[in-house]
Amino acid sequence: MMNADTSTRAREALRRTAQRTTDWRFHCWYWGDAIAVDGLMDADTLGLGPYREHVLETLWRWHRHCPPNFDDALAPGGTIIRLVMEGELPTEAGNRMLSLLEALPRAHGAVPALEPHRPLFRHGLCIDALYHLPATYAMAARWKEDSRLADKAVQIALDGMHVLRSRAGWSQWFDPVRKRNNDVAWTRGMGWAALGLLDLVHLVSGVGLTSAQGLDEAKRLAAEVLQRLAGTQQADGHWPAVLDHAPADSETSTAAFYVAAALHPAAAGLAVLPVSA
Numbered sequence: 001m002m003n004a005d006t007s008t009r010a011r012e013a014l015r016r017t018a019q020r021t022t023d024w025r026f027h028c029w030y031w032g033d034a035i036a037v038d039g040l041m042d043a044d045t046l047g048l049g050p051y052r053e054h055v056l057e058t059l060w061r062w063h064r065h066c067p068p069n070f071d072d073a074l075a076p077g078g079t080i081i082r083l084v085m086e087g088e089l090p091t092e093a094g095n096r097m098l099s100l101l102e103a104l105p106r107a108h109g110a111v112p113a114l115e116p117h118r119p120l121f122r123h124g125l126c127i128d129a130l131y132h133l134p135a136t137y138a139m140a141a142r143w144k145e146d147s148r149l150a151d152k153a154v155q156i157a158l159d160g161m162h163v164l165r166s167r168a169g170w171s172q173w174f175d176p177v178r179k180r181n182n183d184v185a186w187t188r189g190m191g192w193a194a195l196g197l198l199d200l201v202h203l204v205s206g207v208g209l210t211s212a213q214g215l216d217e218a219k220r221l222a223a224e225v226l227q228r229l230a231g232t233q234q235a236d237g238h239w240p241a242v243l244d245h246a247p248a249d250s251e252t253s254t255a256a257f258y259v260a261a262a263l264h265p266a267a268a269g270l271a272v273l274p275v276s277a
Contacts, residue, residue: 011048018043018051026058028066034076034132035195041079055079056088063093070117072100077136078199081143098140101133108176109159110152125174127189130160131196138203141210150210154218157200161193161221168244169228185243187232190225191257195264197222202266222261223271229258230273 021036037055044051059080075097084094104112107125114129115121137153140146163174169185170193197218204210232243234250239258241251262273 011046014039014043014046015048018049022051022054026062028069028071029062029074029076030071031074031126031128033074034078035192037076037079056083059083059089059093063089063096068096068100070100070104070115072097073104073112073114074132077101077132078139078203081136081139085139085143094140094143097136101136108163108174110155111160123175123177125160125163125176127160127164127170127172127186128192130157131192131199133157134196134200135203138200142203142207147208147210150204150207151214153200153204154210154214157197157218158214158221161197164193168242170225185245187229187239187241187243187251187254188257190229191254191261194222194225194229194261195257197225198261198264198266202264205266219266219270222267226258226261226267226271226273229254230271233258 018040021040024036026033026037037058040051040055043049044053044055062075077097080089080097081094083089084091101112104114105116107113107123111125111129111133113122113124114126134153134157137149137156141148141150141153160174161170164170164172164181166181166183166185168183169187170190171181172184172186172189174181201215201219201222204215228243229239233239236250237255238250238252239254240248242248261267
């Protein structure tokens, strides 16, 4: 149980982080931007500052002044669609992003190739995508009241997690040309995936939009990631950047992902996690 002092310190840490995030002027989207925007929205919900206004300013600037382009595929889709549903962004903003995603070639299964304009990344599937893509399609399913979009949200998550599974956990990258992943169990990426799976379960559960079988598998995968991370935490509270790789440095951001996942409403009852005072 979190005491009052711990709660106060956590809120202050979140406020400082959110405030620093406002220094970054988003333009065209890139990896990590979606979770930054989602974090700003959470900080606003907790009454820590006018961060929703900052997000709206950012998204309106994107919609009005950035021409549609491949980087839209990395946009914070869940938040964009949420704000469309709440009447604070125009319908065109959501449709613009979804149209781009639907037009992309597939990297593997249902997962789109997110950077076809960058030669280094034009073929491949990065675990980071499992944070924002399933949630984007799950929110779109609610917005459009279309079960096919919910099925696609689940399929993207499952297709990605299956080919990224490695000996030590889940890998950072899958190469569809060579038909293998890079066998690098990147703990920060596993944090991305855990939160994406939990967001997916939270958004789709109980609304009758997708098959129970696919969603049950997504729940099992989320629990597996949480259990794997629970069993590999270091004495200092952090994780090695790559599991089962002795030379790996400590990855400090994995702890934030893990705590956020462990406290996620969809995580309740999924896995038995250690609790410390």
